[in-house]
Amino acid sequence: MKVFWDPVQMQHAPKFFLQRGHVRRNFEVPARAEVLLAACHDMGLTVEIPAQVERAALEGVHSAAYLDFLRDLPGQWAALPDHGPEAVPNIHPSPEMFANGARMPVNVVGQLGWYTADTSCPISATTWPAALAAASCALAAADYVSAQGRIAYALCRPPGHHAYPARAGGHCYLNNAALAAQRLRDNGAARVAILDLDSHHGNGTQSIFWSRSDVLFASIHGDPNQYYPWYVGHAHERGGGRGFGCNLNLPLARGADDLDWLTALEHAIAAIRSFGTDALVVSLGFDASLHEPLQFFHVTDDAFSRAGEQVAALKMKTVLVQEGGYATGQIGALLKRFLSIF
Numbered sequence: 001m002k003v004f005w006d007p008v009q010m011q012h013a014p015k016f017f018l019q020r021g022h023v024r025r026n027f028e029v030p031a032r033a034e035v036l037l038a039a040c041h042d043m044g045l046t047v048e049i050p051a052q053v054e055r056a057a058l059e060g061v062h063s064a065a066y067l068d069f070l071r072d073l074p075g076q077w078a079a080l081p082d083h084g085p086e087a088v089p090n091i092h093p094s095p096e097m098f099a100n101g102a103r104m105p106v107n108v109v110g111q112l113g114w115y116t117a118d119t120s121c122p123i124s125a126t127t128w129p130a131a132l133a134a135a136s137c138a139l140a141a142a143d144y145v146s147a148q149g150r151i152a153y154a155l156c157r158p159p160g161h162h163a164y165p166a167r168a169g170g171h172c173y174l175n176n177a178a179l180a181a182q183r184l185r186d187n188g189a190a191r192v193a194i195l196d197l198d199s200h201h202g203n204g205t206q207s208i209f210w211s212r213s214d215v216l217f218a219s220i221h222g223d224p225n226q227y228y229p230w231y232v233g234h235a236h237e238r239g240g241g242r243g244f245g246c247n248l249n250l251p252l253a254r255g256a257d258d259l260d261w262l263t264a265l266e267h268a269i270a271a272i273r274s275f276g277t278d279a280l281v282v283s284l285g286f287d288a289s290l291h292e293p294l295q296f297f298h299v300t301d302d303a304f305s306r307a308g309e310q311v312a313a314l315k316m317k318t319v320l321v322q323e324g325g326y327a328t329g330q331i332g333a334l335l336k337r338f339l340s341i342f
């Protein structure tokens with residue numbers, strides 16, 4: 001098993017976070033990656049810095065205009081009078097505006113609202129290099145698994161599963177798991193499954209593959225009636241067009257425990273088997289843990305060991321992509337739990 005990691009990811013250190021009307025310290029911090037990397041070193045795993053991502057690979061998932069926006073925004077933001085330290089949106093175009101012919105404005109403040117889903121994805125000068133580095137880790141892990149290995153772990157930060165083709169959100173800018181899945185397809189895997197274990201619904205990943213019959217998306221997450229991303233993640237969302245039936249949402253109520261979580265995982269694993277999956281991507285978040293500051297689920301450390309065993313039992317080529325998990329004192333131990341079977 002190989003680990004892909006790029007220290008450039010540490011440069012991204014978002015400050016702003018809005019929660020229930022409070023401006024709080026952002027908890028998607030560089031220390032998260034430090035403890036995950038330390039856990040990899042403790043396990044004696046080989047850690048490799050990937051080659052810089054190619055633009056063409058990014059455009060397999062994201063729009064060219066969105067990629068240019070992420071790259072160029074900091075310079076435009078810095079030219080604004082009395083600008084804040086980070087770019088944070090204060091308006092998003094609504095469905096009513098689109099129905100009335102909404103257009104992309106020239107001004108960067110309007111563009112920022114256009115390309116973001118919420119206020120949880122502040123952008124600074126270090127965001128783009130870090131997001132590129134995270135994407136590079138995911139793509140390198142997919143290449144490694146395609147060519148030689150059975151499993152690789154992409155230690156990605158910032159995370160990715162809330163990012164749409166042309167929209168950032170929920171700490172995510174580039175969708176690392178989707179990039180890995182597309183790369184596995186491009187490398188020859190006919191059918192790819194994505195198993196999303198983060199406690200939040202992977203709304204960006206779902207959207208990217210919504211109409212695709214070659215990629216199964218299966219997600220176990222908090223019920224959107226009670227939890228971010230609020231509007232999607234329901235069981236009735238099954239995919240569209242040729243992709244109908246290739247989207248499996250398994251929402252769980254607040255307080256779900258090991259039995260609830262692992263039973264849902266059994267359903268997801270069964271779907272991945274019956275899909276005829278050639279290669280697997282796991283969106284590996286640790287925020288279902290009972291130790292998390294969000295405290296939505298009550299999943300114990302032992303359940304992460306059981307989850308690793310269930311994934312390992314699939315005996316598939318597997319790319320593990322790091323998503324959320326914000327209890328910096330615990331996530332290193334949870335990673336060890338999940339990886340120990342491999």
Ligand SMILES: [Zn+2]
Nearest residue numbers: 198200287324
């Ligand atoms: Zn999450």
